Amino acid sequence: MTYTAWIIITACLVGLTCGLIGVFLILRRMAMMADAISHTVLLGIVVAFIITRELSGPHMLVGAILVGLLTAVLVQWLNSLEIENHASIGIVFTTLFAIGVILIATSVGNAHLDVQHALMGEITFIPWNTVNLPMIGSIPEATAILFLVLIIVVFMILAFYKEWKITSFDPALAASIGIPVVLMHYVFMSLVSVTTVAAFDAVGAIMVVAMLITPAASAYLWTDKLSIMLLLSGTFGVVSAITGYYIAAWIDTSISGSMAFATGIVFLISFIGSPKHGLFAKFIPNVTDNKALNEKSTR
Amino acid sequence: MAESVIKVKELSAAYRKNTVLENVDFSVEKGSLTGIVGPNGAGKSTLIKTMLQLHPSLSGTVDFMGLPFKQAKKYIGYVPQRGSVDWDFPTNALDVVTMGLYGKIGWLKLPTRMHKEKAFHALKKMGMEDYADRQISQLSGGQQQRVFLARALVQDADIYFMDEPLAGVDAATERAIMTILKELKANGKTVMVVHHDLQTVEEYFDHVLLLNRTVMNHGKTTETFTKDNVAKTYGGNMRWMGEEKQYVVHTGK
Numbered sequence A: 001m002t003y004t005a006w007i008i009i010t011a012c013l014v015g016l017t018c019g020l021i022g023v024f025l026i027l028r029r030m031a032m033m034a035d036a037i038s039h040t041v042l043l044g045i046v047v048a049f050i051i052t053r054e055l056s057g058p059h060m061l062v063g064a065i066l067v068g069l070l071t072a073v074l075v076q077w078l079n080s081l082e083i084e085n086h087a088s089i090g091i092v093f094t095t096l097f098a099i100g101v102i103l104i105a106t107s108v109g110n111a112h113l114d115v116q117h118a119l120m121g122e123i124t125f126i127p128w129n130t131v132n133l134p135m136i137g138s139i140p141e142a143t144a145i146l147f148l149v150l151i152i153v154v155f156m157i158l159a160f161y162k163e164w165k166i167t168s169f170d171p172a173l174a175a176s177i178g179i180p181v182v183l184m185h186y187v188f189m190s191l192v193s194v195t196t197v198a199a200f201d202a203v204g205a206i207m208v209v210a211m212l213i214t215p216a217a218s219a220y221l222w223t224d225k226l227s228i229m230l231l232l233s234g235t236f237g238v239v240s241a242i243t244g245y246y247i248a249a250w251i252d253t254s255i256s257g258s259m260a261f262a263t264g265i266v267f268l269i270s271f272i273g274s275p276k277h278g279l280f281a282k283f284i285p286n287v288t289d290n291k292a293l294n295e296k297s298t299r
Numbered sequence B: 001m002a003e004s005v006i007k008v009k010e011l012s013a014a015y016r017k018n019t020v021l022e023n024v025d026f027s028v029e030k031g032s033l034t035g036i037v038g039p040n041g042a043g044k045s046t047l048i049k050t051m052l053q054l055h056p057s058l059s060g061t062v063d064f065m066g067l068p069f070k071q072a073k074k075y076i077g078y079v080p081q082r083g084s085v086d087w088d089f090p091t092n093a094l095d096v097v098t099m100g101l102y103g104k105i106g107w108l109k110l111p112t113r114m115h116k117e118k119a120f121h122a123l124k125k126m127g128m129e130d131y132a133d134r135q136i137s138q139l140s141g142g143q144q145q146r147v148f149l150a151r152a153l154v155q156d157a158d159i160y161f162m163d164e165p166l167a168g169v170d171a172a173t174e175r176a177i178m179t180i181l182k183e184l185k186a187n188g189k190t191v192m193v194v195h196h197d198l199q200t201v202e203e204y205f206d207h208v209l210l211l212n213r214t215v216m217n218h219g220k221t222t223e224t225f226t227k228d229n230v231a232k233t234y235g236g237n238m239r240w241m242g243e244e245k246q247y248v249v250h251t252g253k
Helices: A003-027 A029-053 A059-079 A085-109 A115-120 A123-128 A140-160 A159-171 A173-176 A181-222 A226-251 A255-273 A285-296 B043-049 B069-075 B093-097 B113-125 B141-154 B172-184 B198-204 B227-252
Strands: A130-133 A137-140 B005-015 B018-027 B033-037 B061-065 B076-079 B158-165 B188-196 B207-211 B213-218
Touching: A003 A029, A003 A123, A003 A140, A003 A181, A003 A226, A003 A255, A029 A085, A029 A181, A059 A181, A085 A115, A085 B043, A115 A181, A115 A285, A123 A137, A123 A181, A123 A255, A123 B043, A130 A140, A137 A140, A137 B076, A137 B093, A140 A159, A140 A181, A159 A173, A159 B093, A173 A181, A173 B018, A173 B076, A181 A226, A181 A255, A285 B005, A285 B198, A285 B227, B005 B043, B005 B188, B018 B043, B018 B093, B018 B213, B033 B043, B033 B172, B043 B158, B043 B188, B061 B069, B069 B076, B076 B141, B093 B113, B093 B141, B113 B141, B141 B158, B141 B172, B172 B188, B213 B227
Parallel strands: B033 B188, B033 B207, B076 B158, B158 B188
Antiparallel strands: A130 A137, B005 B018, B005 B061, B207 B213
16 A cells, blocks of 8 residues: 555544544543643653663553553542642643653653654654554554554443443433443543554644544534534544645645644534534524524523 | 431531531431422532532441442432533433433443333423423523433432422423422332422422531421521521621721
């Protein structure tokens, strides 16, 4: 397969995986946590590298899960000490990220790992670093990892669909009928962590936030059904990834930057055009909406 | 004397560093409909949440039908405050009611048509069958509360806890909810309701629990809900606020 094809496939996998996970980030009102984890996984990757001296996928995934959980636990802990939630997130992620940056500068030195790469990613190099898989043959390592993570994410969402739904909508009821809300929270944080680290190589810590949040936020504007929101968000992620690639090729610029930019365009279109929540929605005659409005005014 | 299904002993709880509940002691008879009444900040919601282990207790024990909460969970239904959830969540009324059955459906299974029918039946009971497919943000406050009640009904619990189900609802919804509460009581269920409207207490509840950080009075409404007891529950609080104001004035000089 050509390099271009691998790049596009990798980008699509990033868009799809992030789009799916992003839906629950939005619905659980945890967009800031995505930002936090996307930065702190750097520490996980660096520590995994210092211990194993190699930048291989499985080690990075384990490191990312541990640091992702550490982030979630620390935020929870600071929060319980009467520090406002967003402040807690800000304190924890900048500190852990800074430790990662310091470790890169002092202990990692000239390895294939630098801050620039960590922040921006470099999807162009992905086809060069391949692994041999049985039956499939030689494919880029980042693509293989992303595929694995996509399968994990899809499996977890489908297997625990109703549990994700109820713990996102009404955690108090969920807890009262015996669903382990806290455990689900940490499992979710782990999923965010592995998604982030898998997408890391391709798009970097900053762009992965765009891929996690924006497609899901756009999908939220189009539908009133969770399953459709998931499908739309995944689709928006893939569309943004492909569009982003061609924008980058057209004006010869950063691929990850263009992909993030494309998610912004998708959101803008959704924001203006959505028939339900869009900017012009109130000018479109809609029977159910009018009925709802009438009820609201009479209550 | 009827058998008591809820026993609370020396329960205490705190928010951050402020103690909200202290030495709460009471027991509730089977088949009673109890209104939990008290001023703002008296710990009414906290009491329910602490009993259901949604909020950590500092000390004390709670048991339901002689069982600790963990084992009694499946016999308990909880209706949180309407404002506690995000009504923009992408889901419809029927789906929210079906959530009441998630505990019974079990892991790795999806709701079947039977579950959906059960949920629909509960919606119908609350007079909401026409709104089953309606996105929940497009329901009025009263309709949202009825959806919450329907969700509690499908749980088919023996003990119900409801946090201000009558707050901010229209008159029709209030009547519908009270009809259901009386029906639950008639079927031998035990119901505890956080209530804020003093005028309707005597009409709605057979038992009342006057709460202000601790149990001020508890018992049959006819005997307990007296002017003196209510004044004691609320009045203490008002005096305390008065003193605080005075204090502010003095330091201002």
